[in-house]
Amino acid sequence: MRCKDIERLIIASTWKDLSREELLLIKEHTQQCAQCTLFQSEYKNLRLSLKNNPAPALPEKLDRSTYKICRKALNLQKKSAPAIPPLIWGVLAVLIALSVILFVPVFRDLILNEPLSSQALFVLTFLIQNTVMLFFTPILIKNFREKKQGLNIFS
Numbered sequence: 786m787r788c789k790d791i792e793r794l795i796i797a798s799t800w801k802d803l804s805r806e807e808l809l810l811i812k813e814h815t816q817q818c819a820q821c822t823l824f825q826s827e828y829k830n831l832r833l834s835l836k837n838n839p840a841p842a843l844p845e846k847l848d849r850s851t852y853k854i855c856r857k858a859l860n861l862q863k864k865s866a867p868a869i870p871p872l873i874w875g876v877l878a879v880l881i882a883l884s885v886i887l888f889v890p891v892f893r894d895l896i897l898n899e900p901l902s903s904q905a906l907f908v909l910t911f912l913i914q915n916t917v918m919l920f921f922t923p924i925l926i927k928n929f930r931e932k933k934q935g936l937n938i939f940s
């Protein structure tokens with residue numbers, strides 16, 4: 786084997802495991818060839834010194850501007866998330882107000898443990914309906930946001 790081939794094998798040994806035959810070739814050759822022995826030891830020293838050197842630090846200016854750009858992008862992302870639509874707040878307020886107004890008169894019926902009047906039944910139905918609506922509100926908000934961002938595949 787020529788010296789060039791041995792040098793290639795020595796370099797290749799840094800990123801892959803050589804076969805036993807290849808390792809034997811290097812060993813046999815370097816026992817006879819002073820030039821390749823020198824190459825092997827210098828290559829090893831070079832690799833070691835590269836490994837021991839710390840990674841170069843990012844210039845402070847570049848570091849700061851990268852930080853600013855990332856911060857800005859994060860803030861934009863936060864702002865782009867729309868708030869709960871006013872319509873939902875309005876509906877929620879009306880429903881809560883109606884619940885309170887209707888519930889107060891029949892409250893005594895409930896605590897006195899008397900048979901429920903039709904008005905009390907109506908109010909209870911209304912409250913249950915409102916509760917169910919509250920569970921669906923997050924879905925409505927989510928749909929609203931997706932539509933606003935143009936991501937809704939149904940629109």
Ligand SMILES: [Zn+2]
Pocket residue numbers: 787788791814818819820821822
């Ligand atoms: Zn050689």
